[in-house]
Amino acid sequence: MKVVVLFSGGKDSALASILLEPFFDVELATFAFGPYSTDEAAAEAAEVLDLPHRTIVFDDEVLQEALGMLLAAGYPRDGINHLHRCALEVLSEKEEFVADGTKREDRVPMMSPDGVRSLEDRKKVHYIRPLAGYGSKTINALASSYMDFETLNSEALPASDFEVGLRLALKERCGQEAIARTFPAHHMHTRVIRRKRI
Amino acid sequence: MKVVVLFSGGKDSALASILLEPFFDVELATFAFGPYSTDEAAAEAAEVLDLPHRTIVFDDEVLQEALGMLLAAGYPRDGINHLHRCALEVLSEKEEFVADGTKREDRVPMMSPDGVRSLEDRKKVHYIRPLAGYGSKTINALASSYMDFETLNSEALPASDFEVGLRLALKERCGQEAIARTFPAHHMHTRVIRRKRI
Numbered sequence: 001m002k003v004v005v006l007f008s009g010g011k012d013s014a015l016a017s018i019l020l021e022p023f024f025d026v027e028l029a030t031f032a033f034g035p036y037s038t039d040e041a042a043a044e045a046a047e048v049l050d051l052p053h054r055t056i057v058f059d060d061e062v063l064q065e066a067l068g069m070l071l072a073a074g075y076p077r078d079g080i081n082h083l084h085r086c087a088l089e090v091l092s093e094k095e096e097f098v099a100d101g102t103k104r105e106d107r108v109p110m111m112s113p114d115g116v117r118s119l120e121d122r123k124k125v126h127y128i129r130p131l132a133g134y135g136s137k138t139i140n141a142l143a144s145s146y147m148d149f150e151t152l153n154s155e156a157l158p159a160s161d162f163e164v165g166l167r168l169a170l171k172e173r174c175g176q177e178a179i180a181r182t183f184p185a186h187h188m189h190t191r192v193i194r195r196k197r198i
Numbered sequence: 199m200k201v202v203v204l205f206s207g208g209k210d211s212a213l214a215s216i217l218l219e220p221f222f223d224v225e226l227a228t229f230a231f232g233p234y235s236t237d238e239a240a241a242e243a244a245e246v247l248d249l250p251h252r253t254i255v256f257d258d259e260v261l262q263e264a265l266g267m268l269l270a271a272g273y274p275r276d277g278i279n280h281l282h283r284c285a286l287e288v289l290s291e292k293e294e295f296v297a298d299g300t301k302r303e304d305r306v307p308m309m310s311p312d313g314v315r316s317l318e319d320r321k322k323v324h325y326i327r328p329l330a331g332y333g334s335k336t337i338n339a340l341a342s343s344y345m346d347f348e349t350l351n352s353e354a355l356p357a358s359d360f361e362v363g364l365r366l367a368l369k370e371r372c373g374q375e376a377i378a379r380t381f382p383a384h385h386m387h388t389r390v391i392r393r394k395r396i
Contacts, residue, residue: 023340132330
């Protein structure tokens with residue numbers, strides 16, 4: 001059985017993939033935004049993990065919708081959730097099993113229980129969250145056993161996650177000042193730099 | 199790293215154990231009630247899975263408390279949740295990693311997010327729910343790949359889960375009529391009868 005995992009290059013989606021690997025043929029998928037090469041970090045991390053990887057480019061419309069939600073709310077939650085939901089919908093068009101690295105304590109991105117049921121029923125897909133039953137402390141212990149990773153500031157080195165794409169698009173359209181109004185001051189992310197086989 | 203999994207002999211706790219097996223040394227633990235041999239089904243299923251298993255007998259006091267909650271509420275939820283919480287507390291006294299087979303759609307037994315945080319903080323334990331991010335449809339697909347199991351009526355063949363122990367205790371103390379008042383008419387459970395290695 002094959003599963004496609006939404007992959008940002010960070011420790012959570014990497015660990016989710018490692019937990020699935022004994023039971024599925026794992027393929028990693030990263031969503032990028034037309035004008036920006038936000039998939040580079042994930043492509044490099046996928047190589048480190050030795051797992052197949054592909055990039056899918058969001059339709060411009062999806063990015064516009066997410067930006068609209070972001071500006072309407074004044075905070076990024078709705079826009080990021082929209083990108084996450086759209087990414088799962090796109091994957092579910094062709095795949096039977098899709099997964100991501102969202103964990104027990106995550107708030108954003110996160111689908112509601114109704115949203116999950118709707119996705120699974122409409123698309124006849126299995127949506128798996130391998131880390132949903134793991135706390136951050138447990139995830140850090142397991143991640144440290146199976147990989148080396150570093151924590152980085154996304155302004156210096158962009159991550160391949162949804163927030164980074166939204167920040168770039170917002171900056172281009174509304175300027176740096178709009179980012180300061182809408183997002184937290186710093187966006188940190190993790191990046192896998194070595195896989196440990198134990 | 200060792201993890202102890204709360205085990206009833208059924209497909210959910212068996213699948214949870216199988217998902218953990220590539221990453222942990224898995225031991226199965228079943229809680230029984232002093233006067234009743236409710237651990238037999240689980241002990242047999244553990245042998246089928248070829249995983250180490252032990253039985254822990256609940257203190258009489260715990261069973262009394264659960265019965266009290268059951269009778270006060272008029273339905274089994276609070277009593278079953280009490281047994282589940284007590285079982286995790288007992289395991290957490292000596293173990294660093296504990297797990298169970300509760301899944302995404304389960305309502306009972308289920309710890310609240312606050313209860314989980316409290317358990318993990320007080321006991322310095324990692325509590326893992328490997329199936330928390332899997333829906334029933336996905337669990338059935340995976341379980342069928344890794345084991346044969348049958349679905350049984352617990353009155354004919356008792357399961358090793360918390361409800362069966364509570365039913366036996368309630369019947370002894372208050373008679374069959376009290377069971378009819380408090381529990382659903384039939385309690386069905388699954389039992390692992392063969393492990394498939396693929």
